[in-house]
Amino acid sequence: MTDETDNQRxxxxxxxxxxxxxxxVSEKTIEKGLLAINTGSGKGKSTAAFxxxxxxxxxxxxxxVVQFIKGAWSTGEKIALERxxxxxxxxxxxxxxxxxxxxxxxxxxACVRAWDVVxxxxxxxxxxxxxxxxxxxxxxxxxxxxxxxxxxxxxxxxMQHVVITGRNAPAALVxxxxxxxxxxxxxxxxxxxxxxxxxxxx
Amino acid sequence: MTDETDNQRxxxxxxxxxxxxxxxVSEKTIEKGLLAINTGSGKGKSTAAFxxxxxxxxxxxxxxVVQFIKGAWSTGEKIALERxxxxxxxxxxxxxxxxxxxxxxxxxxACVRAWDVVxxxxxxxxxxxxxxxxxxxxxxxxxxxxxxxxxxxxxxxxMQHVVITGRNAPAALVxxxxxxxxxxxxxxxxxxxxxxxxxxxx
Numbered sequence: 001m002t003d004e005t006d007n008q009r010x011x012x013x014x015x016x017x018x019x020x021x022x023x024x025v026s027e028k029t030i031e032k033g034l035l036a037i038n039t040g041s042g043k044g045k046s047t048a049a050f051x052x053x054x055x056x057x058x059x060x061x062x063x064x065v066v067q068f069i070k071g072a073w074s075t076g077e078k079i080a081l082e083r084x085x086x087x088x089x090x091x092x093x094x095x096x097x098x099x100x101x102x103x104x105x106x107x108x109x110a111c112v113r114a115w116d117v118v119x120x121x122x123x124x125x126x127x128x129x130x131x132x133x134x135x136x137x138x139x140x141x142x143x144x145x146x147x148x149x150x151x152x153x154x155x156x157x158x159m160q161h162v163v164i165t166g167r168n169a170p171a172a173l174v175x176x177x178x179x180x181x182x183x184x185x186x187x188x189x190x191x192x193x194x195x196x197x198x199x200x201x202x
Numbered sequence: 203m204t205d206e207t208d209n210q211r212x213x214x215x216x217x218x219x220x221x222x223x224x225x226x227v228s229e230k231t232i233e234k235g236l237l238a239i240n241t242g243s244g245k246g247k248s249t250a251a252f253x254x255x256x257x258x259x260x261x262x263x264x265x266x267v268v269q270f271i272k273g274a275w276s277t278g279e280k281i282a283l284e285r286x287x288x289x290x291x292x293x294x295x296x297x298x299x300x301x302x303x304x305x306x307x308x309x310x311x312a313c314v315r316a317w318d319v320v321x322x323x324x325x326x327x328x329x330x331x332x333x334x335x336x337x338x339x340x341x342x343x344x345x346x347x348x349x350x351x352x353x354x355x356x357x358x359x360x361m362q363h364v365v366i367t368g369r370n371a372p373a374a375l376v377x378x379x380x381x382x383x384x385x386x387x388x389x390x391x392x393x394x395x396x397x398x399x400x401x402x403x404x
Contacts, residue, residue, distance in 0.1 A: 006306070007305070007306045007307055010304075010305075010306040011304045011305065011306070014300055014301045014303075014304040015301075015304060017300075017301040018301040018302065018304070021299075021301055024392075025397070025398075027395065028392060028395050028396060028397040028398070029395065029397060030394070030395045030396045030397060031396070031397060031399055032391075032396060034391055034396070034399075034402060038246060039388075040386070042383040042384065043250075043381065043383050044240060044246060044250035044253075044383050044385070046253075047250040047253035047254055047257070048245075048246035048249040048250035048253055048385075049253070050253040050256055050257075051246075051248075051249035051250055051251070051252040051253030051254075051256070051279065052249055052253075052401075052402070054252055054253070054256055054278070054279050054282045054283070055249070055252075055277065055278035055279045055282065055401055055402070055404070056278060056401040056402075057278070057282045058277070058278030058279055058280065058281035058282030058283075058401075059278045059281070059400050059401040061401050075257065075260070076256070076257035076258060076259070076260030076261040077253065077256050077257045077260055078260065079260035079261070080256045080257065080259045080260030080286075081256070081260075083285045083286070084282075084285070097223075098216055098219075099216045099217075099219040099220040099223055100220065101216075102212075102213045102216040102217060102220070103209070103212075103213065104208070104209045104212040104213070105209055128401060129401065161401070161402060174388065174389070177389060178389070178391040178394065178396065179245065179389060179390055179391050180388035180389040181244040181245050181246050181385055181386065181387065181388060182244070182385075182386040182388050183246070183250075183383055183384075183385060183386075184242070184383065184384040184385075184386050185383065186241075186376065186382035186383060186384050187376070187379060187380070187381060187382040188381055189234075189236055189380040189381050190230060192232070192380065193229065193230050193231065193232045194230060194232045194233070194234060194236070194380065195227070195230040195231060195232060195233060196227075196230070197233055197236075198261050199254075199257055199258040199260075199261040199263050199330060199331065199363070200236060200254070200257070200258075200363060202257070
């Protein structure tokens with residue numbers, strides 16, 4: 001087979017693929033605010049949520065970030081997003097990991113305060129995306145009533161997107177979601193003795 | 203059990219967990235530039251790579267983005283990252299999906315040009331992170347020799363991080379990587395007839 005016939009075969013294959021692709025695209029007509037969840041034990045759950053925030057900001061849409069667990073320390077993404085203070089609101093409501101605070105009452109109080117902030121964001125038509133970072137952890141420890149969370153999410157503006165991160169997303173939340181991605185660990189540098197590094201983990 | 207004993211049990215459990223956590227952290231001492239791969243058929247591969255870019259930018263490190271397939275059209279993340287033109291270089295070297303170009307020769311030529319740009323970035327000590335968006339697709343179609351890619355990656359500065367995205371990461375690339383995450387599709391809104399929306403997909 002000459003290189004030229006190879007190229008022609010490729011072209012025919014791609015023409016067919018484009019027809020399939022175009023048909024699929026034409027069948028999708030619904031526009032709606034998505035409830036998205038990034039879960040699993042792999043890396044990239046919060047990272048992808050902030051990547052999504054970046055995409056929304058690029059489109060000139062307002063973004064509200066509420067952090068449930070993290071927040072007591074500075075992160076690269078938080079510093080970077082300061083350049084978008086015309087469009088982005090950042091609320092670090094967490095007081096650190098549960099094994100740092102070691103105080104269940106204090107963790108619950110912090111989560112309840114955080115949810116008040118979320119509820120306000122979920123009532124605003126001008127907010128395009130709400131990022132609920134590590135909410136799954138708060139739900140996992142029963143720091144917030146799942147029923148209230150589901151009700152408030154369902155009552156948000158029709159075109160508002162929400163992305164929720166954290167391991168162990170509750171089944172009822174997965175059920176309510178439009179988009180669920182599991183970040184699966186295939187290989188991790190921590191296992192090879194590499195430490196958490198600036199710009200990578202925080 | 204009273205609420206107070208419940209809280210005390212929680213505290214003891216968390217103290218033990220913190221000891222384990224601190225020990226684990228203390229055992230990780232290596233610092234190195236990571237070769238990271240975001241693969242799988244789920245959403246969030248490129249999104250997480252741009253989230254990582256954001257984190258690096260927040261830490262004041264230089265980032266170079268090279269897009270292999272995408273690039274012929276505007277995206278939210280590209281527009282947003284214009285606010286970091288003091289630290290970020292963006293090279294859209296792709297000419298669209300393979301089923302759009304329908305020209306294998308042209309696709310290969312675009313990938314070869316892109317790799318020249320990558321090689322320059324991989325030789326620069328002042329670049330903290332190189333994002334190779336959709337490189338896996340180019341490798342999958344044999345648009346670039348995998349051996350050259352692996353050699354050039356191995357020869358980069360010791361502290362430079364690289365993140366590669368795209369489905370079907372080649373086995374030899376996974377082998378060479380420090381961190382591999384598979385984005386797994388649990389539920390997708392396209393299946394429910396929802397179209398690609400600004401700020402979410404692009």
